[in-house]
Amino acid sequence: xxxxxxxxxxxxxxxxxxxxxxxxxxxxxxxxxxxxxxxxxxxxxxxxxxxxxxxxxxxxxxxxxxxxxxxxxxxxxxxxxxxxxxxxxxxxxxxxxxxxxxxxxxxxxxxxxxxxxxxxxx
Amino acid sequence: xxxxxxxxxxxxxxxxxxxxxxxxxxxxxxxxxxxxxxxxxxxxxxxxxxxxxxxxxxxxxxxxxxxxxxxxxxxxxxxxxxxxxxxxxxxxxxxxxxxxxxxxxxxx
Numbered sequence: 001x002x003x004x005x006x007x008x009x010x011x012x013x014x015x016x017x018x019x020x021x022x023x024x025x026x027x028x029x030x031x032x033x034x035x036x037x038x039x040x041x042x043x044x045x046x047x048x049x050x051x052x053x054x055x056x057x058x059x060x061x062x063x064x065x066x067x068x069x070x071x072x073x074x075x076x077x078x079x080x081x082x083x084x085x086x087x088x089x090x091x092x093x094x095x096x097x098x099x100x101x102x103x104x105x106x107x108x109x110x111x112x113x114x115x116x117x118x119x120x121x122x
Numbered sequence: 123x124x125x126x127x128x129x130x131x132x133x134x135x136x137x138x139x140x141x142x143x144x145x146x147x148x149x150x151x152x153x154x155x156x157x158x159x160x161x162x163x164x165x166x167x168x169x170x171x172x173x174x175x176x177x178x179x180x181x182x183x184x185x186x187x188x189x190x191x192x193x194x195x196x197x198x199x200x201x202x203x204x205x206x207x208x209x210x211x212x213x214x215x216x217x218x219x220x221x222x223x224x225x226x227x228x229x230x
Contacts, residue, residue: 035219037167045159045167045210047219059217062123095166107214108157108172115166 002026002111004096009116012086016120020081022096022113030054030074033099035109036081038092038118046092050099051079064090086120093117124148124215128222134230141198143225145211150191155214158187158196161224162207170209171196201227 008020022034036048049070050059058070069082079096094116097109125148135141145156153174159167169178171187174194184199198205206229211222 037221044208044224045161045212045221047212047221050217050219061218100172105154106173106176107155107219108169108178108212109159109167110169110172110178112166112168 002098004098004111004113006094006096006113006116009094009118011119011121013122014087014120016086017082017084018086018118020083020094020096020116020118022079022081024077024079024098027098027111029077031101033102034070034072034079035097035099036070036079037095037097037109037112038090039095039115040089040092043092048094049081053102083118086118088120091118091120123218124151124213124220126211126213126220126222128209128211128225130225131223132226132228134228135201136230137201137203139201141196141201141205141227143196143198143209143227145189145194145196145222147192147194147213149215151194151213151215153190156187156189156194157212159210159212160205160207161210167210198227203229 005023035050051070055072067085072079096113098111100110127146129144156174158171161167175187208224208226
């Protein structure tokens with residue numbers, strides 16, 4: 001079964017750091033680009049970051065650029081999101097998602113995890 | 123950054139009725155880069171449509187997508203009870219991905 005499982009969420013004070021993990025199974029992880037998407041309480045989906053299949057290229061939303069770092073370990077089938085200088089507005093459910101297969105010129109996220117909750121509060 | 127604006131914000135319909143959801147882009151979007159998702163309370167989003175009009179695996183044929191350029195539409199031909207949810211459009215342009223703000227389809 002194709003699956004993504006996020007972990008690492010929790011309560012952190014403003015200015016603090018947290019590292020989220022997303023463990024993949026059921027597919028050839030090293031062949032897929034991966035994303036993080038977040039959703040603040042009662043709000044819509046917001047794209048956060050993307051990493052290519054070998055980890056050599058990353059992209060970020062302006063709202064997190066310079067504070068968040070996406071990375072991956074293909075030997076462990078895991079993608080990470082290191083979040084530094086956290087703010088109250090970073091409070092959200094963070095979803096890990098798989099991008100559709102490359103080479104077809106379609107861009108979408110076809111597999112999603114259940115999410116992990118990050119709360120930034122003093 | 124391309125902004126996606128979805129309308130209406132909320133659609134109140136009865137089971138069996140037709141739902142038409144709109145997604146308008148602030149600049150032209152390649153159809154290949156436009157997707158639709160469904161999200162139910164407490165659940166992760168689910169891919170419905172990619173490439174503006176292609177149904178994802180396992181998606182019933184009552185869901186259809188259309189459009190090009192700056193105007194895209196998701197149509198649900200006959201609402202089933204399980205279709206009442208929030209729907210998001212998404213695009214990828216210049217390596218930056220954006221979502222619309224969502225349309226909630228609620229039971230009238």
